[in-house]
Amino acid sequence: MKARHYVLAAALIAVITPTILFTQTITEAPAGFDNKTNGFTPQATFDADLATFEEFETNADGLGPVYNAQSCRECHQNPVTGAGSQVTELRAAPTSTTNFADGSLINDRAIDASIQEHVPNNASVAALRSSLNTLGDGFVEAIANQTLQSLAANSGGQLIAVNILEAPGNQRFGRFGWKTQHASLLSFAGDAYLNEMGITNRLFPTENTSNGRSVAAFDHVADPEDVNDIDAFARFMRSSKVPPRGPITAAVNAGASVFNAIGCNSCHVTSITTAPPGTAIAGLGTVPASLGNKVIHPFSDFALHDIGTGDGITQGAAPPNKMRTAPLWGLRTRDRYMHNLLTVTLRDAIARHDNEAAINRAIFNSLSVTDQNNLIAFLNSL
Secondary structure, three states: OOOOOOEOOOOOOOOOEOOOOOOOOOEEOOEOOOOOEOOOOOHHHHHHHHHHHHOOOOHHHOOOOEEOOOOHHHHOOEOOOOOEOOOEEEEEEEOOOOOOOOOOEEOOEEOOHHHOOOOOOOEEEEEEEEOOOOOOHHHHHOOOHHHHHHHHHHHOOEOOEEEOOOOOOOEEEOOEOOOOOEOOHHHHHHHHHHHHHOOOOOOOOOOOOEOOEOOHHHOOOOOOOOOOHHHHHHHHHHHEOEOOOOOOOHHHHHHHHHHHHOOHHHOOOOOEEOOOOOOEEOOOEEOOOOOOOEEEOOOOOOOEEOOOOOOOOOEOOEOOOOEEOOOOOOHHHOOOEOOOOOEOOHHHHHHOOOHHHHHHHHHHHHOOHHHHHHHHHHHOOO
16 A cells, blocks of 8 residues: 555646635544534534435436435435435446446336346446545545545545536545545535435436436426435535444553554544634635634545455546545444445455455464454454
């Protein structure tokens, strides 16, 4: 993981501008599985946005015609709304250079059986991707580009500049999604609304097809089907607290030392400080006091790495052999691991680390039983 093969996207424009309007003491970001605001919005606004995030869509709302879920809550709800879950989505890649009509996503559901999607016959790979935790993502959005650049230089990770969809012509380093395909929570929300629920919106106004076939005959709601919900989704995520830690014991503290000593914290970065309040972010306004100068513990560098578990899918500039470093905060709420959830013990998840992480896996295997158990105890506290 120290290979230093740091790669930057060639066309990076309009990154965070280091314009500081005022200062603030650096403090810990608020944590909790309590459905309380982090201060970005008043609690009443948070509650209203939470209700929108949990709202179930119907055919009359424009659901589908092909889709995966009827609510954001369906995929983000353990142990509270906004967190992760055991839900996966299905993706596939073709054998030829011809891309599938709507990218790699294969929707699991349809409002009519005749337009059910399937993995095409020309697919060379099919893969699952788990739903991600969104709690605390407002703080992730507020991480400065320069900070991610420094972390990637240390870990050897790959950063990709992606478009800010609500601010055409502007880019930032991607940080959301398994392929770091989004840099803003509004872009992320618009994408999910279309591709997971089939609801067109102002950022994604065109309906998906069913394996390339038009679904117009089944689409009876004018596009865009919803204009404002994506704002509520993004505001809810920006207002959420970060996942809290579990009980801290002597074994957990010892395991944290082992985690750092064997280099796991190179990619699973222990602490990150968000940009100062007042920092201008192209297309996104300025960092508010509630999100700025906050220390978070996501245990990720938010960069792409090849650890031998790539899903074989090329997405934008993200190569098929690389995935974003999985943030480990909230790990104790999961009983399945890795991007496809096909690993069910933490020891097996460590064993799957290869290529860039092969040396770290080897060092773990050489540890004493006590050190190994302590490291697992530490992971179970996240």
